[in-house]
Amino acid sequence: xxxYVVRRLVQAVPVLIGLTLAVFLxxxxxPGDAATVMLQENPTxxxxxxxxxxxxxxxxxxxxxxxxxxxxxTGDLGTSFWTNGPVSQxxxxxxxxxIELALLASTIAVVVAVPIGIVSAVKQDSIWDYLGRSLxxxxxxxxxxxxxxxxIVLPAIWFNWAPPVVYRPxxxxxxxxxxxxxxxxxxxGVSTSGTLMRMTRSSLLEVLRQDYVxxxxxxxxxxxxxxxxxxxxxxxxxxxxxxxxxxGALLTGAVITETIFNLPGFGSLTIDAITKRDYPQIQANxxxxxxxxxxxxxxxxxxxxxxxxxxxYA
Amino acid sequence: MPEAxxxxxxxxxxxxxxxARVLRNVLRFVRRKPFGAFGGAIIALLIVVAAASPxxxxxxxxxxxxxxxxxxxxxxxxxxxxxxxxxxxxxxxYGSRVSLQVGAIGGGVGITxxxxxxxxxxYAGGLTxxxxxxxxxxxxxxxxxxxxxxxxxxxxxxxxxxxxxxxxGGIPTTARVVRxxxxxxxxxDYVTAARVLxxxxxxxxxRHILPNTVAPVIVLATIAFGGAIIAEASLxxxxxxxxxxxxxxxxMLSGPSRRFMTQAPWMAAGPGIAITAVIFGVNIFxxxxxxxxxxxxRTV
Numbered sequence: 001x002x003x004y005v006v007r008r009l010v011q012a013v014p015v016l017i018g019l020t021l022a023v024f025l026x027x028x029x030x031p032g033d034a035a036t037v038m039l040q041e042n043p044t045x046x047x048x049x050x051x052x053x054x055x056x057x058x059x060x061x062x063x064x065x066x067x068x069x070x071x072x073x074t075g076d077l078g079t080s081f082w083t084n085g086p087v088s089q090x091x092x093x094x095x096x097x098x099i100e101l102a103l104l105a106s107t108i109a110v111v112v113a114v115p116i117g118i119v120s121a122v123k124q125d126s127i128w129d130y131l132g133r134s135l136x137x138x139x140x141x142x143x144x145x146x147x148x149x150x151x152i153v154l155p156a157i158w159f160n161w162a163p164p165v166v167y168r169p170x171x172x173x174x175x176x177x178x179x180x181x182x183x184x185x186x187x188x189g190v191s192t193s194g195t196l197m198r199m200t201r202s203s204l205l206e207v208l209r210q211d212y213v214x215x216x217x218x219x220x221x222x223x224x225x226x227x228x229x230x231x232x233x234x235x236x237x238x239x240x241x242x243x244x245x246x247x248g249a250l251l252t253g254a255v256i257t258e259t260i261f262n263l264p265g266f267g268s269l270t271i272d273a274i275t276k277r278d279y280p281q282i283q284a285n286x287x288x289x290x291x292x293x294x295x296x297x298x299x300x301x302x303x304x305x306x307x308x309x310x311x312x313y314a
Numbered sequence: 315m316p317e318a319x320x321x322x323x324x325x326x327x328x329x330x331x332x333x334a335r336v337l338r339n340v341l342r343f344v345r346r347k348p349f350g351a352f353g354g355a356i357i358a359l360l361i362v363v364a365a366a367s368p369x370x371x372x373x374x375x376x377x378x379x380x381x382x383x384x385x386x387x388x389x390x391x392x393x394x395x396x397x398x399x400x401x402x403x404x405x406x407x408y409g410s411r412v413s414l415q416v417g418a419i420g421g422g423v424g425i426t427x428x429x430x431x432x433x434x435x436x437y438a439g440g441l442t443x444x445x446x447x448x449x450x451x452x453x454x455x456x457x458x459x460x461x462x463x464x465x466x467x468x469x470x471x472x473x474x475x476x477x478x479x480x481x482x483g484g485i486p487t488t489a490r491v492v493r494x495x496x497x498x499x500x501x502x503d504y505v506t507a508a509r510v511l512x513x514x515x516x517x518x519x520x521r522h523i524l525p526n527t528v529a530p531v532i533v534l535a536t537i538a539f540g541g542a543i544i545a546e547a548s549l550x551x552x553x554x555x556x557x558x559x560x561x562x563x564x565x566m567l568s569g570p571s572r573r574f575m576t577q578a579p580w581m582a583a584g585p586g587i588a589i590t591a592v593i594f595g596v597n598i599f600x601x602x603x604x605x606x607x608x609x610x611x612r613t614v
Contacts, residue, residue, distance in 0.1 A: 018452040030467045130349055133598070141593035143544055145551045146567055146586045153575045198601065245454075245487070252459040256551060271552060274463055282460075290455035 001305070005298070012294045016287065020072070023286040024065050027279050033057055034081040034277040055081050068283060077287075078280030087284040090269055097258070097265035100170060100177075101185055102250045106243070108189025109196055112136075114239075116193075117200025118227060124205065132197070140194025144253055148187045148260040167264050184261045188253035192246055199242045203235040210234075233307055240307075244300040247293055343606065350602020356595025364410040371404035376559045384578045394580040397570045405561040406584050412473065412562040413592060416546045420477045421538035424484025429531060431485065432492025437500065437519050446489075453486045459552075462545060466554040473556050480545040484538035491534060492527050499526045529607035536600025540593040547589060563589050 035051040052058050056067070071078060077088045116132040123129055155161045163180050170177040207213060208231065216226045255267030266285065273281035304311045344351040363370060372392075378399035385395040393402035435446040462479040469475035499505060500523065508518050547564030549555040556562040558569070563585040571581035 014448055015451040015455060018448065019455050022452055022456060026461070026464045026468070030464055133349075133601070137594055137597045137601075138590070141540070141590045141597065143547045143564075143567060143586065143589055145548070146582060146589075149572055149575060149582070153579075157576060194597075202604075248454070248458055251457050252548065255459055256548060259552075270457070270460060271463070274460065274467070286456060286460060289457050293455045 001302070005302070008298050008301070012298075015294065016290055019290040020069060020283070020287060021065070023283050024068065024279075027277075027282055028061060030274075030277070032277060034279065037275075037277050038081075068280070072287075077284040080281050081278045082276055082281075087281045090281060091266065091284060091288060094264055094266045094269045096169060097167065097263050098251070098254050098267055100181060101188065101254050101257070101263070101265060102247075104181055104185035105188035105192060105250060105253065106246075108185055109192040112190065113193040113196035114200055117197040117239075118204060118232070120197070120201040121204035121208065122223075122227060133201070136194040136197040138194075139190045142191065144187055144191045145256045145260060147191070148184065148257050151183045151187060152260065163261065165262055167262070180261070180263070184257040184263065187257055188250060191253060192249060195246065195249075196239060196242065199239050200235065203238045204231060207231045207235045237304055237307055240300055240303060244297040247296055251289060343602070347602035347606065350599050350605075353595040353597065353599030353602065356591055357599060360410055360414055360592055360595075363407055364414045367408050367411055371401075371407040373401035373404045375400065375405040375408040375561045384574060384581075386578075387580055393584045394578065396566075396581050397574055397578070402566075402581065402584050405566060406563070406588055409561040409563045409566060409585065409588070412556060412560060413543050413546075413589070415473065416477055416480060416562075417539040417543045417592075417596075420480040420542035420546070421484055421535060421540075422481075423477070424481040424542070425488050425531060425535050425538050427481075428485040428488025428534075429492050429527065431489035432527070433496055433519055433524065435489065436493035436496025437515065437523065443493075447493075450486045450489055453482075458483050459545070459548060462549060463552060463554055466549060471554055471557045473560065473562075476546055476549060476556050477542075479549065480542040483541055483545055484534070488531070488534050488538070491530050495527045495530060496523055499523045529604070532607060533600050533604045536596050536603065540596045543589060543593060 033052070034055055035048055035057060038051060039048055049058070056064065059067070068078060077086065077091070079085070080087050080090060083090065113136065116136055120129045120132040152162065163183055164176055167180065168176050170181075204227075213226060213230055216230045217223075221230075251267060254265055255271055257263070258265040258268040259271070266288075270282065270285045272278075273285065343354075383395060383397055383399040385391055385399075387394045391401050391403060393406060396402055396405070431446060431450070435443045461482060465479035465482065466475055469478065496519075505518060505522050508522050513521075543564075546555060546562065547567055550562065550564035551568035555565050555568070558565065566585040567582055567589065571578075571585075574581055
């Protein structure tokens with residue numbers, strides 16, 4: 001198995017190099033740079049050319065790229081144009097918010113989606129199936145920022161209640177923190193659950209007619225055990241695969257809900273960096289996202305072997 | 315079995331008029347999948363409203379009506395008026411055109427590019443396949459919303475550019491799915507037979523392999539349609555959507571309507587319900603289509 005892991009990690013290297021090139025180029029073709037934005041905010045500061053020189057923007061593109069990648073190799077992600085501090089510091093500050101949000105949201109998504117998906121598949125075309133599907137597809141169809149805004153406005157009107165505005169880490173003030181996180185997590189979790197539920201349903205439906213399921217039933221195993229021990233195990237493989245693809249959706253959800261709920265997370269850091277043309281910060285953020293994406297998907301592939309003993313990695 | 319019988323009887327039975335045949339298929343779909351047909355009806359309604367906007371709308375969507383600002387829904391203004399006094403019902407009606415374009419063109423372009431990618435990658439194999447797969451990996455590892463934001467910032471905010479930006483999202487998934495279909499179709503005897511008969515790769519891909527991808531591509535298309543509309547709304551929320559005064563549901567939902575949320579909740583209610591209904595319809599329609607089109611699921 002370790003050989004497989006190493007091979008996958010080696011395969012990830014060209015992908016990550018490509019990602020550095022992609023984000024570098026995409027950012028440079030956007031009109032306006034950090035110097036322009038800085039001068040807009042504070043026109044008296046300095047001469048534009050001087051500012052560009054200070055930020056290193058006067059160098060040629062290949063030079064700028066090589067400088068950045070050279071830094072990466074030595075573990076230096078770069079220095080922010082705006083804070084003048086290492087971008088890794090900003091990532092470390094904001095990552096806990098988004099990680100907590102993503103973990104809570106995925107827990108909610110799984111807890112909602114898997115049971116509904118099971119009931120929907122086992123009682124296919126019954127009223128429960130239609131109800132469950134309507135609910136989850138309905139949740140998937142509501143734009144998350146509308147749901148988020150409603151979740152702030154409605155309790156404020158009806159109960160005169162609003163979630164806490166100031167962020168405090170969970171290890172400092174757990175109750176305050178959870179009071180602030182549960183609504184945004186619910187918003188992201190509910191919209192993610194729709195896709196997961198559909199996948200659970202359709203992959204269970206495929207497993208339903210397999211011989212081993214019939215065997216399990218024939219030997220008199222109670223229906224509940226057939227579903228939980230025999231069917232779910234196999235049906236979960238596509239669901240978990242989908243989960244890997246949903247990491248992107250979780251981040252997108254985070255970008256929007258962090259903005260609405262005023263959470264200082266990785267998503268709002270990224271959007272902020274794009275607006276300010278803080279190249280080093282955007283580059284580092286996209287690269288970090290890519291690394292997480294690659295690693296999570298590797299873990300998912302490895303989990304197949306645990307779920308299905310027929311799968312072996314040589 | 316009735317389907318097989320129908321297929322067998324096909325060429326010998328009386329040649330039905332194409333319209334009658336389509337109608338018969340639609341009726342069968344409605345009977346077998348009433349839930350999915352309901353979704354189809356929502357899509358049909360969207361198309362009708364978009365086509366007949368000037369007839370349905372009661373005011374000019376971009377000109378302030380005389381009724382006043384922030385008026386609640388009334389017989390004169392069915393969905394109320396917005397913060398500059400424009401009739402929201404008319405804006406919703408015209409907004410269907412924008413959403414239909416974003417969904418159909420944005421989703422369609424992404425699916426088409428992904429389809430080409432998948433066909434070439436899957437059929438060519440070897441180094442071409444490897445290179446294309448790594449390229450797709452890069453696209454998947456790039457956060458989609460960030461890419462869309464960057465694209466709009468790069469090209470400038472306009473309906474066309476927003477459509478381009480949201481179309482990118484559908485490419486990698488489609489390419490992956492199509493490639494896997496191609497890989498399994500390539501092993502089939504009829505493909506080998508075509509090759510032995512000397513068919514060109516182009517002919518094999520277009521005539522023998524492409525038809526296999528129809529079912530998954532239709533399903534992916536319904537997902538991409540909804541995805542594009544949500545992406546447009548998200549871009550609007552982040553301030554890089556279709557610029558005003560164009561009546562886009564995304565912009566109506568995220569712009570001033572958020573500021574007037576407590577004062578005039580109807581400003582966001584209309585577009586919110588419209589987006590939700592369309593995406594709901596597209597998704598249940600897609601689910602039903604998959605059940606009908608995917609032969610593996612047909613027996614289940």
